[in-house]
Amino acid sequence: xxxxxxxxxxxxxxxxxxxxxxPTSDLAGIRRQQRRNRARKLAFATVxxxxxxxxxxxxxxxxxxxxxxxxxxxxxxxxxxxLDYSEGLRAYADPGRVLFLGGRSLPADDFAYLDTDAAATAxxxxxxxAGRPMLLREKGDTEALYDGAVEASQAFHxxxxxxxxxxxxxFAVMHDDQVTLVVRDLDADRMVASRPLDCADTxxxxxxxxxxxxxxxxxxxxxxxxxxxxxxxWTRFAGAQTRVADVRNRVVLYDGSAPTLPLNAWRYVQxxxxxxxxxxxxxxxxxxPTLSPVSAADDPITLKAPGAIFFTFDTDGSVLxxxxxxxxTFLDCEVPSGKCEKLGTxxxxxxxxxxxxxxx
Amino acid sequence: MQASPSFPSEVLVSxxxxxxxxxxxxxxxxxxxxxxxTYGVAGDRSLAEDALQSAYAxxxxxxxxxxxxxxxxxxxxxxxxxxxxxxxxxxxxxxERPGEPxxxxxxxxxxxxxxxxxxxxRAVTALPVRQRAVVVLRYYEDLxxxxxxxxxxxxxxxxxxxxxxxxxxxRVTDPALDPTGDVS
Numbered sequence: 001x002x003x004x005x006x007x008x009x010x011x012x013x014x015x016x017x018x019x020x021x022x023p024t025s026d027l028a029g030i031r032r033q034q035r036r037n038r039a040r041k042l043a044f045a046t047v048x049x050x051x052x053x054x055x056x057x058x059x060x061x062x063x064x065x066x067x068x069x070x071x072x073x074x075x076x077x078x079x080x081x082x083l084d085y086s087e088g089l090r091a092y093a094d095p096g097r098v099l100f101l102g103g104r105s106l107p108a109d110d111f112a113y114l115d116t117d118a119a120a121t122a123x124x125x126x127x128x129x130a131g132r133p134m135l136l137r138e139k140g141d142t143e144a145l146y147d148g149a150v151e152a153s154q155a156f157h158x159x160x161x162x163x164x165x166x167x168x169x170x171f172a173v174m175h176d177d178q179v180t181l182v183v184r185d186l187d188a189d190r191m192v193a194s195r196p197l198d199c200a201d202t203x204x205x206x207x208x209x210x211x212x213x214x215x216x217x218x219x220x221x222x223x224x225x226x227x228x229x230x231x232x233x234w235t236r237f238a239g240a241q242t243r244v245a246d247v248r249n250r251v252v253l254y255d256g257s258a259p260t261l262p263l264n265a266w267r268y269v270q271x272x273x274x275x276x277x278x279x280x281x282x283x284x285x286x287x288x289p290t291l292s293p294v295s296a297a298d299d300p301i302t303l304k305a306p307g308a309i310f311f312t313f314d315t316d317g318s319v320l321x322x323x324x325x326x327x328x329t330f331l332d333c334e335v336p337s338g339k340c341e342k343l344g345t346x347x348x349x350x351x352x353x354x355x356x357x358x359x360x
Numbered sequence: 361m362q363a364s365p366s367f368p369s370e371v372l373v374s375x376x377x378x379x380x381x382x383x384x385x386x387x388x389x390x391x392x393x394x395x396x397x398t399y400g401v402a403g404d405r406s407l408a409e410d411a412l413q414s415a416y417a418x419x420x421x422x423x424x425x426x427x428x429x430x431x432x433x434x435x436x437x438x439x440x441x442x443x444x445x446x447x448x449x450x451x452x453x454x455x456e457r458p459g460e461p462x463x464x465x466x467x468x469x470x471x472x473x474x475x476x477x478x479x480x481x482r483a484v485t486a487l488p489v490r491q492r493a494v495v496v497l498r499y500y501e502d503l504x505x506x507x508x509x510x511x512x513x514x515x516x517x518x519x520x521x522x523x524x525x526x527x528x529x530x531r532v533t534d535p536a537l538d539p540t541g542d543v544s
Contacts, residue, residue, distance in 0.1 A: 006499065006527075008477075008480065009480065009484075009495070009499045009530075010499045010500070010502075011477065012477040012480040012481050012484070013400065013481070013484065013495075013496065013499050013500040014500065015477050016400075016477070016481045017396040017397070017399065017400050017496075017500055018396065020395070020396050020399055022391060022392045022395040022396065023395070023405070023409050026413070027384060027387055027388075029413065030387070030413055030416045030417050030420060031417075031420060033413060033414065033417035157424070205424065207424070207425075219428065240428060241428070241429075241430055242428075243425065243428045243429050255429050255430070256428070256429050256430040257430060271510075272438070272510055273425065273426075273428075273429050273435065286510070286513055287442065287512075287513025288513040288514050288515070290514070290515055292515065300515065309446065309449070324446055324449040325449065352446075
């Protein structure tokens with residue numbers, strides 16, 4: 001080989017890669033694959049303990065396509081049995097085969113019980129049933145978190161977010177083309193506040209991106225807004241080019257443009273859209289066993305999880321990790337020590353391992 | 361709680377094109393470029409196509425989220441590159457990885473140059489996949505160390521060390537390259 005410089009390396013790569021003829025684009029194939037992904041997630045994101053329970057749940061919980069009439073009733077849910085949330089929900093799954101929740105291993109089934117809009121909270125899994133937020137508690141019982149009229153829409157995915165420093169969970173419901181934001185105290189089992197929004201034809205873009213210290217971060221088609229629950233203030237926080245990835249302990253992790261609203265005593269940190277903050281807001285978890293410090297004064301946290309490539313936070317602030325390879329090992333790692341406990345080893349056959357209630 | 365406050369007027373403006381049309385436009389404008397990058401990392405057309413298709417499918421499923429970012433293309437690139445890296449980690453792939461069919465190789469360059477680009481390209485393809493990703497993202501995509509770290513989900517220091525080691529390996533065949541000269 002003759003002498004080369006970094007610029008020659010650039011030229012060599014360009015001269016090769018720029019001449020590569022891409023395969024024919026297959027947008028229809030991508031849409032098909034996305035539908036398969038969606039169907040697969042819907043299929044395994046379900047908690048049942050017995051075939052009889054599955055039959056009952058299956059009869060009442062199928063996802064209803066398109067908008068459905070308003071309803072004040074909620075279906076009956078069969079209990080999966082008593083769960084153990086004392087060390088976090090520890091919710092993970094082998095897609096299509098089995099899921100693990102609160103210390104139990106449960107058969108997966110094709111119900112819309114827990115889908116990608118579900119949110120793991122310290123008080124249980126919050127999920128949406130035909131647009132109505134529900135909570136699967138530790139005792140195995142399921143309750144509606146909102147009693148008013150709601151309607152389901154396939155295009156409306158407001159999600160639910162839990163405050164790591166309180167028992168509050170924030171979510172949104174839709175009825176008559178109006179969105180209502182709600183904060184509910186899961187410990188006291190009462191509604192803390194609600195706020196109807198007249199969002200006209202943009203309601204389907206409303207997403208709850210986070211809640212921290214009584215401030216709810218709400219994304220709309222036009223930007224991100226803050227709802228201060230204590231005084232019902234509604235303030236524009238950032239434009240449409242900003243995406244709030246996570247909010248913990250008055251630290252806002254965002255992607256895109258910096259937020260336009262300065263907040264006293266709050267800190268803004270730029271990161272990937274699917275990155276997450278530790279509950280104390282001091283480190284960022286992003287596709288790596290090494291958690292980057294927000295402040296230069298802190299050291300990185302390295303999880304003792306060799307081979308792990310999938311990560312998320314559990315509801316107790318620890319990190320759930322999963323290794324690549326066959327079989328997959330699931331771990332629960334303490335923060336900040338990085339010490340990991342093996343939860344189980346699973347021969348994953350349904351695709352990448354998944355953490356329930358923490359999908360982006 | 362109280363009365364029904366409204367969004368500011370800009371929120372009430374129609375969002376324009378629908379999801380499908382908007383995603384289709386994004387897909388059409390980015391597919392070729394992202395395929396070449398993914399191929400550069402994977403070194404295999406089929407693997408690159410599968411990884412990229414999977415990344416686009418995920419982006420399509422989360423389009424309302426992805427489109428709100430400054431760089432949706434960066435999101436898809438990150439998903440595709442990590443998909444490739446995940447495949448390389450799997451034992452069956454390491455055992456059974458097929459060779460590149462000759463008729464799928466890129467067309468050779470016909471430029472006259474003192475640089476043996478073919479040999480340099482082959483040296484790049486012989487790098488470990490993670491180092492190859494760093495090289496392609498740095499020298500083909502012109503990403504910064506910080507941007508590469510974000511793509512690969514590692515620290516900037518890891519990117520630096522991976523780049524250093526990659527250039528060191530390339531330098532084995534050509535000591536003239538200074539590996540510290542243009543990494544950052």
